[in-house]
Amino acid sequence: MARRKKIYEGKAKILYEGPEPGTLVQYFKDDATAFNAEKKDVIDGKGVLNNRLSEFFMSGLNAIGVPTHFIRRINMREQLIRSVEIIPLEVVVRNVAAGSMSKRLGIAEGTALPRPIVEFYLKDDDLGDPLVAEEHIIAFGWASQQDLDDMVALALRVNDFMSGVMMAVGIKLVDFKIEIGRIWEGDFQRLIVADEISPDSCRLWDVESGQKLDKDVFRRDLGNLVDAYTEVARRLGVLPTNVTHASKPTLIN
């Protein structure tokens, strides 16, 4: 039997050649990493949840006219996506101070920001994905001024959509990271949301209790990651059927 062609393997996903030109198959692994892969683990069921959740967010974005790479889900762990040329920048949007921003600027975690702040990080593991200014991006040619303007607009639309969807189920969208890719349509280039949108790439806090429902559970050893992601999926009504073996069966009296 012919083996399908692996195009790229990252920390949490694998990309395979797709069935048609311009498409890829994105496979979600159970691997979790943090702090530039210094901390790693395999977490049973994480890939299945992220495949479903990324499908949910990306198809919602497609439906409101925010273009993404998502075409359709294939199975529990795989989705069909458009092949893009990834811009080598991580685009982070923050609504509330947390994580590296709190550390860098000494702003207490949980401080509401006066407006959403968009930041760019250079995708370079050897350098630990450093924060970069728009000046660096233009000077070094990682993206053009037009790309930057489009990326900020795209990121803010994703923020509005995601904030609303999460708030409707009692979850605060603290911050998130997206990756953006270029596609060519004839002579025209368009930027679309790529990679994934999942609790691996967002900070999600329960509005009532402040409980963390995202990858900080793994980064900071706060409990069971699959339970946290399952709670997000359950509230959004996208709990897959027979997901994981991670939670124990409950006795019904």
Ligand code: TMP
């Ligand atoms: P940070 O506070 O560590 O800079 O992270 C900001 C947001 O970006 C947070 O929601 C987690 C997400 N993120 C990723 O998805 N991948 C990464 O490599 C990093 C550093 C952050």
